[in-house]
Amino acid sequence: xxxxxxxxxxxxxxxxxxxxxxxxxxxxxxxxxxxxxxxxxxxxxxxxxxxxxxxxxxxxxxxxxxxxxxxxxxxxxxxxxxxxxxxxxxxxxxxxxxxxxxxxxxxxxxxxxxxxxxxxxxxxxxxxxxxxxxxxxxxxxxxxxxxxxxxxxxxxxxxxxxxxxxxxxxxxxxxxxxxxxxxxxxxxxxxxxxxxxxxxxxxxxxxxxxxxxxxxxxxxxxxxxxxxxxxxxxxxxxxxxxxxxxxxxxxxxxxxxxxxxxxxxxxxxxxxxxxxxxxxxxxxxxxxxxxxxxxxxxxxxxxxx
Amino acid sequence: xxxxxxxxxxxxxxxxxxxxxxxxxxxxxxxxxxxxxxxxxxxxxxxxxxxxxxxxxxxxxxxxxxxxxxxxxxxxxxxxxxxxxxxxxxxxxxxxxxxxxxxxxxxxxxxxxxxxxxxxxxxxxxxxxxxxxxxxxxxxxxxxxxxxxxxxxxxxxxxxxxxxxxxxxxxxxxxxxxxxxxxxxxxxxxxxxxxxxxxxxxxxxxxxxxxxxxxxxxxxxxxxxxxxxxxxxxxxxxxxxxxxxxxxxxxxxxxxxxxxxxxxxxxxxxxxxxxxxxxxxxxxxxxxxxxx
Numbered sequence: 172x173x174x175x176x177x178x179x180x181x182x183x184x185x186x187x188x189x190x191x192x193x194x195x196x197x198x199x200x201x202x203x204x205x206x207x208x209x210x211x212x213x214x215x216x217x218x219x220x221x222x223x224x225x226x227x228x229x230x231x232x233x234x235x236x237x238x239x240x241x242x243x244x245x246x247x248x249x250x251x252x253x254x255x256x257x258x259x260x261x262x263x264x265x266x267x268x269x270x271x272x273x274x275x276x277x278x279x280x281x282x283x284x285x286x287x288x289x290x291x292x293x294x295x296x297x298x299x300x301x302x303x304x305x306x307x308x309x310x311x312x313x314x315x316x317x318x319x320x321x322x323x324x325x326x327x328x329x330x331x332x333x334x335x336x337x338x339x340x341x342x343x344x345x346x347x348x349x350x351x352x353x354x355x356x357x358x359x360x361x362x363x364x365x366x367x368x369x370x371x372x373x374x375x376x377x378x379x380x381x382x383x384x385x386x387x388x389x390x391x392x393x394x395x396x397x398x399x400x401x402x403x404x405x406x407x408x409x410x411x412x413x414x415x416x417x418x419x420x421x422x423x424x425x426x427x428x429x430x431x432x433x434x435x436x437x438x439x440x441x442x443x444x445x446x447x448x449x450x451x452x453x454x455x456x457x458x459x460x461x462x463x464x465x466x467x468x469x470x471x472x473x474x475x476x
Numbered sequence: 477x478x479x480x481x482x483x484x485x486x487x488x489x490x491x492x493x494x495x496x497x498x499x500x501x502x503x504x505x506x507x508x509x510x511x512x513x514x515x516x517x518x519x520x521x522x523x524x525x526x527x528x529x530x531x532x533x534x535x536x537x538x539x540x541x542x543x544x545x546x547x548x549x550x551x552x553x554x555x556x557x558x559x560x561x562x563x564x565x566x567x568x569x570x571x572x573x574x575x576x577x578x579x580x581x582x583x584x585x586x587x588x589x590x591x592x593x594x595x596x597x598x599x600x601x602x603x604x605x606x607x608x609x610x611x612x613x614x615x616x617x618x619x620x621x622x623x624x625x626x627x628x629x630x631x632x633x634x635x636x637x638x639x640x641x642x643x644x645x646x647x648x649x650x651x652x653x654x655x656x657x658x659x660x661x662x663x664x665x666x667x668x669x670x671x672x673x674x675x676x677x678x679x680x681x682x683x684x685x686x687x688x689x690x691x692x693x694x695x696x697x698x699x700x701x702x703x704x705x706x707x708x709x710x711x712x713x714x715x716x717x718x719x720x721x722x723x724x725x726x727x728x729x730x731x732x733x734x735x736x737x738x739x740x741x742x743x744x745x746x747x748x749x750x751x752x753x754x755x756x757x758x759x760x761x762x763x764x765x766x767x768x
Contacts, residue, residue, distance in 0.1 A: 186607055194619065201623030311748040313699055315706045315719075316740040319726045327730050414614040418706065422726070432615070433707060436622045448615055 172467075179460050183453070190452045191241060194445045195234055206250070224250060237442075241449070247442040251435070257446040260431065265450065267337060268420070268427035272412050274343060275351035279408070282355040284398065287362025288389065291370060291397070302359060309356030314415050318349040318422040335424040346423040350415050354408045358401050366397035395469065402469050406462035410455050491684070491761075498760040505756020508749035515746050519565030528556040530563040531714035539732045549734045551724060555714075561739060564716035568743070571631060571717070572698040578636025579697070580690055583643025584679065590644070591651030592674050602648065605641050613638045617700070621709040631710055635700050639693055646689055650682040684761040692754035695747045702743060718743040 206217050221227050225236070240247060246257040255263070286302040293299055322345065326334040336342040369375065370393055378388045416429035424430075428447060435443035499505055523530075534554030542549045548557040590601040620634045654660065655678065663673045702719030704710035706726075711717035713724075718739050725736030 189607075193616070197616075197619055198623055307748070307751075308744075311695075311751055312740075312744045313702060313747070315703065315726075316722060316744060319722075319729055319736055320740060323729050323733055323736065414703075417614075417618075418703065421707070433618070436618055437708075439623070444619065448619075451615060 172464075176460070176464070179463075183456050186456065187449070187452060191238065191445065191449060192234075194448045195237060196230075198439070198441050198444055199230060199233075224248065237445070246446040246449070249435075249440055249443050251438045251440040251443070257442050260443065261428065261446055261450055264426060264428040264431045267425060268416055268429055271337075271343070271346055271350060271416060271419070271425060271427060272409070274347035275354070275412060275415075276409070278347055278351035279354035279358055280401075282351075283358025284362050284401065286355075286359040287401075288366055288394070288397075290359070290363045291366030292385075292389065294367060299363075303363065306356040306359040309352050310360075312352075314349050314353060315418045315422065317352055318345070318419060321345050321349060322422070335422075337423070337425045337427075342423075346419050346425055349422070350412060350419045353415070354412070357404060357408070361400040361404055362398060365400045366393060369393045369396040399466075399470055402462070402466050405465065406459045409458040409462065413451055413455065495684075495757075495760040499756050502756040502759065504752045505760075508752030508756065511745060511749040512753060515565065515742075515749070516569060519562055519569055522562035523559065523566065526556070526559045526562065528559045530560050530716050531555065532559075539728065539735070541732075541734055548738050549732070551735055552728060552732070557721075557735060557738060560716040560721060561718075561742060564718045564721050564739070565742070567711055567715065567717040568698055568701060568719070568746075571635070571701040571711075572694045574632045575635040575639070575697045575701070576690055576693045578632055579639040579643060579693060580686070582636065583640035584647050584682075584686060586640065587644035587647030588651050588674060588679055588682070591648035592655060592670075592678060594652070594655075598648070602645075605644055609641055614700070614703075617704065618707070618709060621704060628711070631701065631704070635697050638700075639697060643686070643689055643693070646685050647679075647682050650685055651678050654678055654681055688754060688758045688761055691750065691757055695750040695754070698743075698750075699747065718746075 206220055218227070225233060228236075237247065244258065246261070249255060249257050249260055252260065283306075286306065290299040290302050322334055325332045325345065332345055333339075333342050337346070375388060375393060378392050383392075413429070416427060417433050418429075419425065420427045420430040421433060428450065432444070432447040432451075435447065532555060534550065537550055537554040539552045539554075540546060540550045546556050546558065548561065550556055551560070586601065586605075590598045617634045617638055621631070624630060660673060660677060663677050668677075698718075701710050701717065702722065705717050705719030706723045708723065711720050713720065721739035722736065722743065725732075725739055729736040
């Protein structure tokens with residue numbers, strides 16, 4: 172197992188290298204620069220700024236310098252928000268996004284698995300059809316529709332929750348739910364299908380014959396096998412949440428990394444874009460690895476491969 | 477599944493007729509198909525019957541709630557929402573179909589080639605797909621759209637280039653299992669060229685899964701287009717698309733909620749129908765794979 176993890180982590184290095192290279196040249200080869208829009212400054216001043224950020228040097232040299240810096244953890248200065256370095260901005264914004272993602276995942280797992288298990292216990296009843304229809308709605312309503320609609324209903328019309336922000340616990344309810352809803356829906360469907368398959372098997376009948384309570388059968392015997400598809404889904408779900416965070420953080424004005432990325436892309440803040448992409452790539456790869464390990468841990472068949 | 481004993485008695489039923497029969501029994505899929513056909517017809521033909529154009533402004537009127545003159549109301553510039561919704565439908569559906577075609581073309585050719593040649597090239601090609609899978613791809617689409625202009629053609633290419641990975645995997649798996657079948661051996665014996673065998677004998681036999689997956693890719697692509705337009709990176713005003721209308725609706729939703737609600741319902745309903753149809757087609761064309 173340790174060897175497997177080490178092997179996977181070694182694979183990170185070439186992938187990260189490819190990502191940095193792709194992003195670097197993609198943003199640099201594009202027309203336009205971070206200081207073009209500023210018409211107030213003279214051409215000489217613009218030249219001086221570009222020299223200050225070493226933008227006047229040949230591209231390959233900038234690239235090598237960036238790689239050298241990145242290897243040491245230095246992601247350069249931010250071009251547009253020069254009060255902090257890219258590294259400091261990321262350290263400031265990332266925890267917010269991680270917190271939001273954590274709540275969203277929690278909501279998705281609790282709601283999704285709860286609904287899935289209940290539906291599987293009473294298949295084809297109201298308890299099954301109701302939540303499953305809701306899940307289908309959840310899958311089809313995109314988060315940039317769901318978020319504003321929730322704001323409209325719960326903030327503007329009912330006045331129960333704040334419209335936007337990220338300070339008090341009340342602020343965090345709508346963004347977390349908006350981000351988690353789609354995954355709650357998928358997880359509910361996966362849990363239901365997984366549980367139905369397990370509950371039909373012989374060892375469950377044996378457990379019933381032994382006279383175990385229904386609660387014990389579900390929690391101790393069926394759930395472990397039944398949630399396998401859910402665990403396998405976690406990797407893609409986490410990657411999807413990153414994308415979702417762009418929308419959710421923009422809609423709810425959450426000061427996280429997702430909004431920072433979108434803003435810096437619009438501002439052509441080169442170093443900020445490359446830095447955030449780098450962080451996202453590491454995040455996706457690490458979380459995918461964690462999801463794979465969880466998968467192997469829960470399913471011995473995968474472990475032996 | 478509905479495959480019972482009578483299937484064995486019914487000799488000579490083609491795969492397609494069989495699939496059609498199964499699909500018709502799936503009520504949700506039929507409903508999805510009907511809604512979808514309606515949406516397509518209305519979006520394609522609707523603009524011809526409109527009294528307004530998608531960029532015709534009426535600044536004196538401004539944002540007005542639904543009325544007999546403007547069935548779905550108007551936006552702050554006095555543009556008729558129904559008209560914009562219909563034109564936006566054309567754009568959104570066009571993006572869905574074109575970008576899916578791009579991803580189909582790349583994915584099928586890539587996957588079929590990898591599966592057909594096999595060996596080291598295959599494992600190399602699939603390794604690339606694995607690595608690309610791990611990348612946060614939407615980020616690259618965003619970067620592409622920001623830095624290289626918000627061109628319409630570019631939108632198709634960027635989205636299509638992202639969505640081909642799963643298609644490549646599916647087609648490769650199919651081709652690998654079909655490659656060993658007797659009819660391919662027979663084709664070799666008949667002296668057909670490898671290209672011919674690949675394009676005319678292997679690929680057509682993977683059509684079932686391709687159709688199913690294409691149906692499921694269209695909603696994903698439409699979602700991505702709406703997502704990009706929502707961020708201001710996709711279709712640009714005064715043109716219209718459902719994602720763009722939702723973005724404009726969000727900006728003024730507190731004063732003029734109807735501007736958000738109508739496009740939201742239309743987009744969600746269309747995605748809903750496509751997903752149901754895709755699920756139904758999957759069950760109909762490949763009964764071995766059950767749902768989920």
